[in-house]
Amino acid sequence: MILRVEDLAKYFGEVRAVDHITFGIDSGTITSIVGPNGAGKTTLINLISGALKPDSGDIYYNNINIKGMPPYKISKLGIGRSFQIPHIYLNLTTLDNVLVSLYSIKGLTRSMVRDSYSFKDELSRAEAILNMFGLLEKKDMYVYELPHGDRKLLDIAMAFALNPKLVLLDEPTSGVSSREKRRVMKIVDDAIREQGVTALIVEHDMDIVFSYSDKIIVMHQGKIIAEGVPDEIKGDKTVESVLLGGET
Amino acid sequence: MHILRSIPKEYYIPISLGLLFLFLISFPLIASRYLIFLLSLALIYAIWALGYNFLFGYTGLLSFGHAAYLGVGAYTVGLLIARVGIKSFEILFLAAVLTSLGISALIGYLCVKYTEVYFALLTLAFGEFFYALAFKLYDITGGSDGVSVPYPYLFGYLMDTKLLYYVVAVLFVILLYFAWKVVNSPFGKTLQAIREDPVKAEFVGIHVKRYQWYSFILSGVYSGIAGALYAPLFAHIYPDLFHWTTSGEVLFVTLIGGHRMFLGPVLGAIIYAFLRSYITAYTIYWPFVLGLSVAVIALIFPNGIIGSAYSFIKERYFSKTVVSK
Ligand SMILES: Nc1ncnc2c1ncn2[C@@H]1O[C@H](COP(=O)(O)OP(=O)(O)OP(=O)(O)O)[C@@H](O)[C@H]1O
Ligand SMILES: [Mg+2]
Numbered sequence: 001m002i003l004r005v006e007d008l009a010k011y012f013g014e015v016r017a018v019d020h021i022t023f024g025i026d027s028g029t030i031t032s033i034v035g036p037n038g039a040g041k042t043t044l045i046n047l048i049s050g051a052l053k054p055d056s057g058d059i060y061y062n063n064i065n066i067k068g069m070p071p072y073k074i075s076k077l078g079i080g081r082s083f084q085i086p087h088i089y090l091n092l093t094t095l096d097n098v099l100v101s102l103y104s105i106k107g108l109t110r111s112m113v114r115d116s117y118s119f120k121d122e123l124s125r126a127e128a129i130l131n132m133f134g135l136l137e138k139k140d141m142y143v144y145e146l147p148h149g150d151r152k153l154l155d156i157a158m159a160f161a162l163n164p165k166l167v168l169l170d171e172p173t174s175g176v177s178s179r180e181k182r183r184v185m186k187i188v189d190d191a192i193r194e195q196g197v198t199a200l201i202v203e204h205d206m207d208i209v210f211s212y213s214d215k216i217i218v219m220h221q222g223k224i225i226a227e228g229v230p231d232e233i234k235g236d237k238t239v240e241s242v243l244l245g246g247e248t
Numbered sequence: 249m250h251i252l253r254s255i256p257k258e259y260y261i262p263i264s265l266g267l268l269f270l271f272l273i274s275f276p277l278i279a280s281r282y283l284i285f286l287l288s289l290a291l292i293y294a295i296w297a298l299g300y301n302f303l304f305g306y307t308g309l310l311s312f313g314h315a316a317y318l319g320v321g322a323y324t325v326g327l328l329i330a331r332v333g334i335k336s337f338e339i340l341f342l343a344a345v346l347t348s349l350g351i352s353a354l355i356g357y358l359c360v361k362y363t364e365v366y367f368a369l370l371t372l373a374f375g376e377f378f379y380a381l382a383f384k385l386y387d388i389t390g391g392s393d394g395v396s397v398p399y400p401y402l403f404g405y406l407m408d409t410k411l412l413y414y415v416v417a418v419l420f421v422i423l424l425y426f427a428w429k430v431v432n433s434p435f436g437k438t439l440q441a442i443r444e445d446p447v448k449a450e451f452v453g454i455h456v457k458r459y460q461w462y463s464f465i466l467s468g469v470y471s472g473i474a475g476a477l478y479a480p481l482f483a484h485i486y487p488d489l490f491h492w493t494t495s496g497e498v499l500f501v502t503l504i505g506g507h508r509m510f511l512g513p514v515l516g517a518i519i520y521a522f523l524r525s526y527i528t529a530y531t532i533y534w535p536f537v538l539g540l541s542v543a544v545i546a547l548i549f550p551n552g553i554i555g556s557a558y559s560f561i562k563e564r565y566f567s568k569t570v571v572s573k
Contacts, residue, residue, distance in 0.1 A: 049451060051447075051451075070450070070455075071450045071451050072450050072451075072453050072454055072455045072456070075450075075451055075452055075453040076453045080451075080452075081451055083448075087445050087447055087448035087451075088444075088445065088448065089440065089441050089444035089445055089448070090444055090445075091440075091444055091508075092437070092440055092441065092444060096437055096440075096441075097441075099434075099437065100434075100437055100438060100441040100449070100452060100454075101452040101453070103434040103437065103438060104438070104452050104453040104454050105452075105453055108434045109434055109435060109438040109454060109459070110434075110435060111433055111434045111435055112429070112430050112433050112435040112436075113426075113429045113430070113433055114433055114434070115429075115432050115433065116432055116433055116434050116436070116437050119434070158448070158452060159451075159452070161452075162452060162453060
């Protein structure tokens with residue numbers, strides 16, 4: 001088990017965003033988290049990635065308790081994440097966006113006098129990653145010129161550049177047109193398998209969830225209300241009503 | 249154009265720097281004493297603004313207190329000459345580097361804990377603290393009158409306006425080249441990533457506050473070096489060096505030239521130094537005229553002069569290659 005979350009809780013005042021949840025993720029699997037708006041999915045990712053400090057509970061990553069660690073340390077341990085709304089460096093090129101992750105993980109960010117493109121290993125690795133995410137042709141474009149779908153992919157590519165063992169992807173296809181969703185998800189799925197990464201994915205589109213997940217976790221009002229393989233979740237009546245009915 | 253194309257790209261920088269150096273070194277042969285003085289001042293401002301722009305343009309942190317490090321450099325040199333009697337510029341220079349490094353490290357460490365407006369206010373507060381200190385430590389600093397600073401010596405030679413100019417020119421070229429190396433290095437790219445999205449940077453393993461601190465120190469040392477040259481140029485140090493209006497000058501200089509372009513602060517510094525000198529010669533209302541011209545420039549060239557020229561040329565002549573699918 002690569003990740004173990006035990007009795008994890010985070011409240012915002014009265015709102016129980018994550019309400020004492022416990023689950024585990026096996027190495028090499030894809031786990032999806034689904035749930036209506038406000039279920040606590042993003043908060044859960046924020047807690048695991050270190051963006052938020054939990055009120056209580058523990059998070060074990062490869063048996064290290066990472067609870068309360070700052071994000072930069074958690075990323076260096078091998079947990080990468082992406083965002084619901086893409087976080088990318090708008091005024092840098094696509095290539096530089098990915099290179100910065102590579103410098104960071106290779107410990108090169110203190111290198112002050114060598115030209116950044118003279119690090120050939122990192123350069124070819126960055127290009128390989130961009131190729132994997134269908135962005136190689138746009139490597140010299142400033143990313144403010146990229147359409148939304150590419151921005152989503154780049155956000156994820158920057159996490160993959162960290163050579164992570166575990167990725168937390170918050171709605172990789174949100175805001176992407178329904179036609180493009182398939183393409184984006186295919187690229188992400190291929191990247192996950194090629195790199196042998198374990199993935200925890202938040203996703204709204206149930207068709208996508210059922211076709212790519214090894215395991216599905218259903219959240220509602222901060223709690224896990226169901227958990228299982230796709231076939232177990234498909235027939236579940238309470239899950240159906242929660243997902244269709246929203247805040248019930 | 250053909251000649252230009254036959255030169256390999258990697259020689260562009262050394263060749264440009266070489267030409268710049270040649271121009272600067274031969275400038276005193278054709279220029280008056282006053283012009284030499286003025287160009288010294290412009291280059292000192294350029295060094296200061298280059299340093300300031302590590303923090304402002306490249307890291308995205310707005311400081312209102314960078315006069316503090318200019319002042320620390322100037323007072324270190326000035327006080328060591330006037331009060332301690334150290335005459336050797338090599339030692340004075342080293343001392344200014346060390347004090348500005350130490351003080352910007354200390355203040356930067358405290359400031360980067362805060363973000364945006366709180367960061368800006370804290371830098372302002374520290375700047376004013378030094379301003380007050382320069383007043384209050386009357387016995388050492390001479391209070392509001394400041395201290396007059398005799399010429400130092402460089403390797404035994406009297407550092408008059410002309411020798412000082414050469415020192416300024418050489419240091420300028422070195423620091424310009426170093427700045428260019430820095431902004432194009434992985435470190436420089438890391439700072440730019442922090443400017444663009446500090447949240448993201450943290451999630452790709454960058455200890456954001458630490459790198460903001462490094463950037464602060466780097467800009468502090470450049471400012472200190474500028475100060476170390478400023479004191480002998482004016483042969484005088486005075487508390488206004490620390491004042492927030494002085495901090496405002498470096499921000500103006502950077503904005504005029506354009507903080508998004510590497511050479512923006514340099515051009516801004518040259519324009520500013522010459523503009524100020526000519527305006528002050530004609531009217532006592534120079535702060536007013538200066539403020540007005542800065543406002544006009546800001547309105548006409550929102551990206552600074554270099555930045556706007558660059559976008560203009562890019563759009564006019566290279567638009568086809570820029571807009572790829
Ligand atoms: N920083 C915050 N401060 C206060 N309340 C918050 C904060 N972040 C989230 N919440 C609240 O916590 C609850 C869970 O929010 P969260 O963003 O985790 O939901 P989600 O499942 O990701 O929803 P969505 O599908 O809309 O992205 C919501 O009620 C939200 O309003
Ligand atoms: Mg969410």
